Amino acid sequence: MVNCIEVRDLFFSYEEGTQALKGINLDIKKNSRVAILGPNGAGKSTLLLHFNALNLPQTGKVRVEDLEVSKKTEKIVRTKVGMVFQDPDDQIFSMTVREDVSFGPLNMGLSSEEVVVRVESALRAVRIEDLADKAPYHLSYGQKKRVAIAGVLAMRPDIIIFDEPFAYLDPRGKKGLLQILGDLSEEGKTIVIATHDVDLAAEWADKIVVIQEGKVLAEGDKGILIDPYIIEQADLDFPTVAKIFKELPEDGDFFFPMTIEEAVSKIKRIIRRNN
Amino acid sequence: MNIFFEQLSSKQTSIHKLDTRVKIISVVGFIFISSSLQSILGLAVGTTFIMIILKAVGTPFSPIVQRLAWVFLFGGALILVFPFITPGREISSWEVGNLSITATQEGIDKAILLFLRLLSAVLAVTLLNATTSFREIINGFRKLHMPAILVGIIEFTVRYFFVLGEELTRMKLARRARAYDLNQSIFNRKALKTIAQVIAVLFIRSMGRAERVYFAMLARGYGGESYGKEHQAIKRRERVQIADILWGIGFVCFTLSIKLLEAGGFIG
Numbered sequence A: 001m002v003n004c005i006e007v008r009d010l011f012f013s014y015e016e017g018t019q020a021l022k023g024i025n026l027d028i029k030k031n032s033r034v035a036i037l038g039p040n041g042a043g044k045s046t047l048l049l050h051f052n053a054l055n056l057p058q059t060g061k062v063r064v065e066d067l068e069v070s071k072k073t074e075k076i077v078r079t080k081v082g083m084v085f086q087d088p089d090d091q092i093f094s095m096t097v098r099e100d101v102s103f104g105p106l107n108m109g110l111s112s113e114e115v116v117v118r119v120e121s122a123l124r125a126v127r128i129e130d131l132a133d134k135a136p137y138h139l140s141y142g143q144k145k146r147v148a149i150a151g152v153l154a155m156r157p158d159i160i161i162f163d164e165p166f167a168y169l170d171p172r173g174k175k176g177l178l179q180i181l182g183d184l185s186e187e188g189k190t191i192v193i194a195t196h197d198v199d200l201a202a203e204w205a206d207k208i209v210v211i212q213e214g215k216v217l218a219e220g221d222k223g224i225l226i227d228p229y230i231i232e233q234a235d236l237d238f239p240t241v242a243k244i245f246k247e248l249p250e251d252g253d254f255f256f257p258m259t260i261e262e263a264v265s266k267i268k269r270i271i272r273r274n275n
Numbered sequence B: 001m002n003i004f005f006e007q008l009s010s011k012q013t014s015i016h017k018l019d020t021r022v023k024i025i026s027v028v029g030f031i032f033i034s035s036s037l038q039s040i041l042g043l044a045v046g047t048t049f050i051m052i053i054l055k056a057v058g059t060p061f062s063p064i065v066q067r068l069a070w071v072f073l074f075g076g077a078l079i080l081v082f083p084f085i086t087p088g089r090e091i092s093s094w095e096v097g098n099l100s101i102t103a104t105q106e107g108i109d110k111a112i113l114l115f116l117r118l119l120s121a122v123l124a125v126t127l128l129n130a131t132t133s134f135r136e137i138i139n140g141f142r143k144l145h146m147p148a149i150l151v152g153i154i155e156f157t158v159r160y161f162f163v164l165g166e167e168l169t170r171m172k173l174a175r176r177a178r179a180y181d182l183n184q185s186i187f188n189r190k191a192l193k194t195i196a197q198v199i200a201v202l203f204i205r206s207m208g209r210a211e212r213v214y215f216a217m218l219a220r221g222y223g224g225e226s227y228g229k230e231h232q233a234i235k236r237r238e239r240v241q242i243a244d245i246l247w248g249i250g251f252v253c254f255t256l257s258i259k260l261l262e263a264g265g266f267i268g
């Protein structure tokens, strides 16, 4: 499989001196679902902003598809990588939903016919066609989040980045968002999310990168989420399901469930065996 | 600009459909000429003219009046002050202690004149606002070859103005949630201190937010040149049409004719 994002020895300091990234190395494969996991202040957002060329590497390199991220390539990079910010209120500023969603495509210099087509399909993808002419200010938080996502989808990027996508969403909003993420993966998009939600990472991601104090602490599949050393080092918590099964006696079955679905099937197996 | 105007501007009358550049130039022309008018009658005709067009494009008046409350307040203040500070023909006078206050006809005329100038200018901008979306106005400026930096400043000022407003509302709520008494006199020390803090925090928070908003715009490909593509290749139907020009000429000529009538001594 092909890497669509490569990060090599990336360092980044903010102007007032905070060194937010201290030598990050990372590969992200095409069409993967990556969760960047870490506590607050670990440097997740700072890293994500590099993928979109909003932060430019100070030392080290970031490659997106065939492009090295730099001042020269920033505009093209931004059409390849879409970024959904944590707070939709930072992202939405137009007077109507439709106008906001067309902001990106218009900036890309597309024809007005093309813009209309893209806006309609983006609104449909996040199921808010009926809100098209509403003013974003009056929408619920979950709806605003969808508007923000539509605004990015309308640019049709290959890679979509979400910073803390589930923060402040209610259960229904979370479910809806998971569905949208699933649809996007199916379409072949590469999805990267930053989160401190271990359960979500276990449930959704096919690759997990744990970062702590600006460094990659571990990467791999969700198996790393039950490694006590990693979890403790990263100031994270075990997935809820894992916490339960950790307390149960060893039963010779080395399959360790981390998601509800896995737990249910394991419990069923145990019941069947004991009958 | 705000939702109210943005909803109005999504209507479709013949004035909504006019070329934005023509509208901008007409309105600027109107303001230019009307603010040079010297007679109350001339200004009243100009103001009425704008009001008739506003009505014709379906603008409801009472919300407009509410939004323009500050204009009327200002007008009221003028009426209260000018008659007493402008020398001229005395129409009444009061003795307060050993001070005598006199009101003059010239002062009243001057106040009305200034008020009408302001009102007609504000109404003209309202007309532009009510018939053109913010995005079109900004693009109109660009098509008129206004320097990109100037257009950028206008665009951001308007957007940040709302960002600021939202931030203020949020902070007000948060203060109220912690039982801050909004009705207390603002002149005690504690209240003054709170206000000073609010202003400081508002400033810091809006800086942070403004930066995030700007980042989010960049992320969606915003940035001078590529944004400009939208108008670089002006499409056929985007060119100014004869009808647009006729309308613009009509609009400015009407205003000009008031000016000429006034200069010729026919009115005023």
Ligand SMILES: Nc1ncnc2c1ncn2[C@@H]1O[C@H](COP(=O)(O)OP(=O)(O)O)[C@@H](O)[C@H]1O
Pocket: A014, A015, A016, A018, A019, A020, A038, A039, A040, A041, A042, A043, A044, A045, A046, A047
């Ligand atoms: N705009 C900024 N200016 C200065 N320091 C910042 C800025 N943004 C983040 N930081 C600092 O950089 C570090 C990493 O922050 P961030 O990338 O936001 O972490 P995360 O998203 O993982 O919570 C933190 O110490 C934070 O205080």
Ligand SMILES: [Mg+2]
Pocket: A044, A045, A046, A163
């Ligand atoms: Mg963050």
